[in-house]
Amino acid sequence: MTSASPTDATSEPEKRPAPTPAEVLTRLRAHYGTPEPRRTDGALAELVQTILSQNTSDVNTERAFASLWARFGAWQAILEAPTPAVADAIRSGGLAEIKAPRIQGVLAAIQCDRGELSLEFLAELPLDEARAYLTSLGGVGPKTAACVLLFALGMPALPVDTHVYRVSKRLGLIGEKVNAEAAHRLLEASFPPEEMFDAHMLLIRHGRVICKALRPRCETCPLDDACPKVGVHS
Numbered sequence: 001m002t003s004a005s006p007t008d009a010t011s012e013p014e015k016r017p018a019p020t021p022a023e024v025l026t027r028l029r030a031h032y033g034t035p036e037p038r039r040t041d042g043a044l045a046e047l048v049q050t051i052l053s054q055n056t057s058d059v060n061t062e063r064a065f066a067s068l069w070a071r072f073g074a075w076q077a078i079l080e081a082p083t084p085a086v087a088d089a090i091r092s093g094g095l096a097e098i099k100a101p102r103i104q105g106v107l108a109a110i111q112c113d114r115g116e117l118s119l120e121f122l123a124e125l126p127l128d129e130a131r132a133y134l135t136s137l138g139g140v141g142p143k144t145a146a147c148v149l150l151f152a153l154g155m156p157a158l159p160v161d162t163h164v165y166r167v168s169k170r171l172g173l174i175g176e177k178v179n180a181e182a183a184h185r186l187l188e189a190s191f192p193p194e195e196m197f198d199a200h201m202l203l204i205r206h207g208r209v210i211c212k213a214l215r216p217r218c219e220t221c222p223l224d225d226a227c228p229k230v231g232v233h234s
Contacts, residue, residue, distance in 0.1 A: 130155060
């Protein structure tokens with residue numbers, strides 16, 4: 001009896017080693033270009049906009065925030081308004097009955113704790129303390145907190161949305177069994193602080209344009225020859 005050949009049809013293909021975070025970033029930047037800086041209206045505005053962005057598009061988020069501000073024009077007015085009125089103002093963003101009390105609850109908690117409606121004080125805190133404060137607010141999870149820290153305060157946090165999470169797993173930047181919450185810490189440790197904004201923006205764009213959930217366009221991927229999935233995606 002002869003032993004099975006290494007090229008036996010039942011053997012699994014050898015996995016490629018995962019590319020390094022630096023290689024991922026270099027290739028994505030070469031393919032998409034350097035991301036443009038993102039304009040922000042401050043930490044509290046970023047927080048509210050991120051709450052509004054949940055389960056909706058960027059266009060709907062912007063429309064809902066513009067409608068909210070046009071109707072009330074001040075954080076204090078939003079806090080003191082009847083909740084149905086706030087929900088009506090953000091209707092275009094979807095899930096208005098959930099998001100309206102969440103926004104008002106966050107504003108109330110900040111005012112109670114700080115005596116003013118502002119989050120700019122977070123810039124003076126260490127990253128972990130600033131993150132802990134944000135996630136102590138009702139309805140604010142790791143991704144929402146990271147958006148505020150990165151975009152509004154320039155702190156080295158990396159928001160992990162569904163695209164970043166999917167692409168990072170496929171490329172082997174995080175393990176298959178790592179959950180989304182743990183992924184924030186692992187990915188933040190993978191990239192230099194000064195590269196965090198580009199890493200987030202490039203990973204999310206790659207997930208939207210090429211490394212899609214159902215039909216990834218591997219034939220056009222700048223990382224196809226380095227992808228450890230070898231064309232088999234989950």
